[in-house]
Amino acid sequence: MARLALAIAKNTLLGRRVVAHGGAIQGRMLEMTLKRGIPVFGGFAADRLIEEDGQIVAVSGMFRGERTTVRSRFGVLMNVGGFSRNNAMRQKYQRHPISASWTNANPGDTGEMIEEMIRHGADTENLDMAVWVPTSLNPDGTLPAGAQGKDGTPYPFMHVGEIAVPHYMWVDKHGNRFVNEASSYVELGEAMYRHDAVPAFAVFDDRAMRNYAYASLMPGMKPVKKWLESGFLVKADTIEELAKKTGIDPAGLAAQVARYNRFAETGVDEEFHKGERQYDRFRGDPTHKPNPCVGAIDKAPFYATRIFPGDVGTFGGVVTDERARVLRTDGSIIEGLYATGNCTSSVMGRSYPGPGASISPAFTFGYIAAKDAAAKAHNTAA
Ligand SMILES: Cc1cc2nc3c(=O)[nH]c(=O)nc-3n(C[C@H](O)[C@H](O)[C@H](O)COP(=O)(O)OP(=O)(O)OC[C@H]3O[C@@H](n4cnc5c(N)ncnc54)[C@H](O)[C@@H]3O)c2cc1C
Known part of the structure; x- marks a missing residue:
């Protein structure tokens, strides 16, 4: 890690542009092509x-x-x-x-x-x-602040890391969960279409907001003011108020939260078995017990975002x-x-x-x- 940091610092000072990952592979292939005199x-x-x-x-x-x-x-x-x-x-x-x-x-x-x-x-x-990836947008489908490239190309926020953390769940407009939220992102997109849940709603509490990354926020960062103003991020003091503000059925959401909080106590997600697979747990919070992926949603303020089946390619x-x-x-x-x-x-x-x-x-x-x-x-x- 220290060697990497030193290399980055050195290249920055020397004004060198260094590429890694896909860019490096493409660069190497281009070099081989040009060396062989193949026209590009x-x-x-x-x-x-x-x-x-x-x-x-x-x-x-x-x-x-x-x-x-x-x-x-x-x-x-x-x-x-x-x-x-x-x-x-x-x-x-x-x-x-x-x-x-x-x-x-x-x-x-x-x-x-x-x-x-x-x-x-x-x-x-x-x-x-498509290679679906949970993607969040404003209520009217427009992009939230900060989700656009410099040239105006839309790059909406994707949610891959935070979908398996505690104090966080997905519901449909009736307030019901419909999938194990820690599933593969492609499976989540498929589930949204299967259950007529486009958009779905990510519902989470203050602990999730404080302890884990969300959209472009690092843990502990305050919600962006423009997100709250545009309704991209809905904030409320009670679950009932959150449901009313987002258009989720309040009774359905209250009942679902009560069930989910019971699962958090026992550590067993009786509905979708979240946290039972290693695949779920490796993105959960290992310090959270008894289930690294399931935590109660009971600490105000409460938050919700609309989740769409975005993608990284068809x-x-x-x-x-x-x-x-x-x-x-x-x-x-x-x-x-x-x-x-x-x-x-x-x-x-x-x-x-x-x-x-x-x-x-x-x-x-x-x-x-x-x-x-x-x-x-x-x-x-x-
Ligand atoms: C943020 C992000 C993260 C991703 N992470 C992963 C990952 O971890 N693992 C993974 O496997 N995949 C990942 N993907 C997906 C992966 O990048 C794509 O699946 C992959 O690049 C597809 O390769 P491709 O060669 O088919 O197409 P592309 O890489 O899209 O290349 C096709 C090229 O053809 C060009 N082109 C299109 N039409 C024409 C035309 N008419 N004439 C000339 N040129 C044309 C395009 O401009 C493009 O340069 C990710 C994608 C994104 C956006």
Whole structure:
């Protein structure tokens, strides 16, 4: 840790920009590409696939203001991301309510090349799925203060860390819990749709606010004034007042809080078994007994936020085979067309085992596609 801190301090002083994680991997791959003399068309905006004699032979798009077509003898690999930022596609393919403004995916997640592959006969699967992440918004669906990038791109607050802490639960508009709040974030999004709970309400008390991080607040920080003014964060002295202010059924919420507080005493969540799995507990509070994920909601003031199924990317797309080749609805192969990543229907199907479940298959099937195309080149040369 000390070595890392020293390295960061040194680089800051020297004005060096150091990247890690994904940026570092991409940098290394770009370096290898350039060293091999492979041309890179940075800023190429693809909009068309060119088909000749039933085979995809080129990709066409705008590059530096001019229509540019890049031909390939052995295959075109689509690695163009999903369609999180394309509201028309989200309305067309996904469950409702949904909005492109709930996403945290990158601004390039625009989906037009998925539509282009569909135009060329590609089969699709799981277009209604996304890597859901609990996301909070104002009551009218607008962004709370501080949830926008410098260029105006919306990056709503995501709730991953705090969903398993004590003194915190989720309810629907009737005041009833409907899921184990410590579940995987994708499962939480699915549960919201299954139980007609969009939005759901996160309900918590003063101890949760003081002891754990929330949205952009670190533990112990005071709620942002603008959040209280806009109704993003609702604050009340009693559970009944909280219910009235948020539009949750007061009797339902009071009964649910009473049940939940009983579970906190015994440590056993009789409704959804929160805290029974190691998966739940590793994000709970190990100092909280008897259940690191379940604590009473009984210390005023009480708080609530509306939670929507935001996401970090869509998770359905064109259907590919084990060699990353794009398939038609009849199962035949679209010759010359490969795809990987979020523009495809994930190899994970409708489940998301954990972080990495989208990036890793994108890399793996990109590699497989390249090997497959390279084998064609080899066979042609032989
Ligand atoms: C905040 C956040 C946290 C995440 N954490 C994780 C994690 O922990 N683990 C994990 O596995 N995943 C995580 N993800 C998801 C992960 O980043 C994506 O699943 C992954 O980047 C998808 O890879 P991809 O190559 O399919 O698409 P992308 O990385 O989106 O790349 C596609 C590229 O294609 C470009 N493009 C799109 N259309 C066109 C076009 N017409 N012409 C030219 N270029 C085009 C886009 O601009 C983009 O640069 C996270 C995402 C976010 C936003």
